[in-house]
Amino acid sequence: MSRRVVRQSKFRHVFGQAAKADQAYEDIRVSKVTWDSSFCAVNPKFLAIIVEAGGGGAFIVLPLAKTGRVDKNYPLVTGHTAPVLDIDWCPHNDNVIASASDDTAIMVWQIPDYTPMRNITEPIITLEGHSKRVGILSWHPTARNVLLSAGGDNMIIIWNVGTGEVLLSLDDMHPDVIHSVCWNRNGSLLATTCKDKTLRIIDPRKGQVVAERFAAHEGMRPMRAVFTRQGHIFTTGFTRMSQRELGLWDPNNFEEPVALQEMDTSNGVLLPFYDPDSSIVYLCGKGDSSIRYFEITDEPPFVHYLNTFSSKEPQRGMGFMPKRGLDVSKCEIARFYKLHERKCEPIIMTVPRKSDLFQDDLYPDTPGPEPALEADEWLSGQDADPVLISLRDGYVPPKHRELRVTKRNILDVRPPSVPRRSQSASDTPLSQQHTLETLLEEIKALRERVQAQEQRITALENMLCELVDGTD
Template identity: 80%
Template structure:
């Protein structure tokens, strides 16, 4: 978050190539929160829809492609928001809050469709995520400060259909879910282990599988999307464990001797292509994620640059990493008008010569650098 009186967050485009200069300017900056932003999550099926939640108890939905605020949920939460998670098609949202409530929200109607007070009796933070079938998985603490996990059915939200107690550690359990294998991984802050459970449709619903243990505790944990795994090694999950001075990858693999593609381990999984545009989703349309096969491994498409089209720009504004500082591309307006072949700016060496000598003839007025004469603009701005 950049230091300012108006807290905001930026979106960066990570290029496939090696950039020639440091990336210091985001593609788009989103301003709307009055306090620090702590939660960011992308919509699972709609293009460029981003959710943000901050210390001001607000949930805001953005269209990153235009830099606009789509929805603002400011009367739903009464205290600090702990986490937020979309369901599979992005029609509903589940949140946990410091007021000890789990809320299932329809963001487009801006209303709470289901709510549970104190899903876990302890005072420590609660986390909640959606399962692929619409059930909700939560982690929290009992009244005796024992860590718990629970599975809830929205049709009967009063009591959990499964509840298990784990241990008496004080680290908050962070759940990571793989819908393809129906496995939930639990990583506790300050723990040195990862426990994983299988979720089924039959009692007892939550089945303990195994535990990964290491020597050093984790400060945080990240989860690789399924399409980033190595299918040739039967890798079913990959974590990025944050230490004090390093980030360690942890691979979860299934030991199999066959070199053939394992269909049961790798069903078709959600790909990067959206199923809906932001305006379609906002108007009420829903769609399931677009699935891809991992049989030959995932190969990312080229030229997947984020294009930001603002209302005051007639054409898309793309901010690559090589954009010169001080140009229209870098977000710092100049008096040059963009010629037909692209945006122009004054090069660093030209500015140095201009400051030390009068031999550099730079025309930055609208008359000498216009769309009508692109050749003159190219010579006057880059000579």
């Protein structure tokens, strides 16, 4: 009988543990909407959760340190006229979050560092272009202010949030409902899954499907796909017999999977959370009470099972902390925020180490908050990898940074001017000339007033932040 060779990996003993009771967030009415998104988004400053709300859609935003029981009158972010289906924090500004709703609108919000006194009801900008519900949002990983949305109209729209403009509209690539969309590491390609059972790799700027695979998983239930750091595609789906299944694919050769493994007969859609720094993928099924995790490597069988974190309560959703929000002094390599019916519970994944020193091998340089490109540079065809930062001394989120939206004004696009001498009184009635001049004067005065008020608001917010910092 041959001895089984144990694979060497520093992640073989990743250990999951739920945070202590006083570190949870209690009394949150988590949304009951039946939608396969994670319902939770988290960054180094804030935790955002989609909640039940009468007469529209809402989500709550809590500072990470505000654990314990949440006051039932705690301000919400409200503005949508129907349930919120997805939320996503901007990777380049920890105070900016986007929300998508059943009301077909996307709203982008500025969250202050201090706790607001009343509901936040005014988004910085509302993006309207979908004709049906919008259920998927994803910020571009390296370009500033670029946001992707996918809706029930089978369209993907890529927006410049800084101007409110549509950069790209991909409206003829998916014949049915889109189940998932994922950017690759530098944001040059998209991986999408669709109800037509096809996995597609799309170059959004060329508007082309560059590779596709029909029935990567043969079952009819929704499939999910994420890019790995090496450019492979990791998928979760169902077999024809409704077994849950995971797969790994090479987009340059979609005929055969690199790996395909059956898992179990549970019917919850598996949400994959991939960490490119460790090449670990965590699978969280809605309605499951476990998180399974696997390491993806270049050696067969390519997707290696590591372990399962199990608890008693099923999860209604899950948030995944970016690497810069983790505690490197405790060898924490991942942190989840698990939604229950009335609370949110952090779950911490660590690699047990005896040394107190910084563990270089666990924490390679990771994407920081600075974008590598502007929106127009990306649109023109430029690509850039994320701007990396070291976690050696831990990460401190920068102070509140305001998102400036400069909408293109149709009044700025003036027709070519006609030389004055060629205009006669008969061409333009005097009253019309006078009205136009009056309007332009009024617009100019209003603009100046708005700018003055914006400066005043910014100054007051800065004073408030200083006061809050002084009392901490």
